[in-house]
Amino acid sequence: MLTESESEELKKRLEADLGRLVANAHSAIGFTMDRDRDRIGRDSMDESTEEELYSTQLRLHDRENFLIAKIQEALKRLHNGEIDECEECSEPIGFKRLMARPVTTLCFECKTAREQVEADDAGE
Numbered sequence: 022m023l024t025e026s027e028s029e030e031l032k033k034r035l036e037a038d039l040g041r042l043v044a045n046a047h048s049a050i051g052f053t054m055d056r057d058r059d060r061i062g063r064d065s066m067d068e069s070t071e072e073e074l075y076s077t078q079l080r081l082h083d084r085e086n087f088l089i090a091k092i093q094e095a096l097k098r099l100h101n102g103e104i105d106e107c108e109e110c111s112e113p114i115g116f117k118r119l120m121a122r123p124v125t126t127l128c129f130e131c132k133t134a135r136e137q138v139e140a141d142d143a144g145e
């Protein structure tokens with residue numbers, strides 16, 4: 022179990038990361054919209070252009086959205102007191118590891134073992 026001050030520190034860390042990602046996502050969306058409005062004119066946006074814009078935004082924000090969702094999950098686990106519990110072996114995940122990788126759901130041993138099986142980088 023994390024101590025109260027460790028939980029607090031981790032929460033601040035997650036909320037800071039989340040705030041930064043959300044701010045990035047918003048400024049990138051603003052940029053895309055402004056640029057395309059300048060090019061095509063605000064009133065001439067038809068449906069297909071809007072769809073195009075939308076898919077551009079999705080591509081731009083896949084990574085951000087993915088990370089935002091991971092952080093929101095981590096905050097939920099923190100709230101439920103589960104954040105330092107490895108989802109694989111239920112052993113506690115060390116506070117240092119959590120501060121380095123706040124969105125992780127695996128202890129170091131399980132993460133290492135999993136990486137040997139699949140070369141899948143799930144946001145870590």
Ligand SMILES: [Zn+2]
Pocket residue numbers: 107108109110111112127128129130131132
């Ligand atoms: Zn584990």
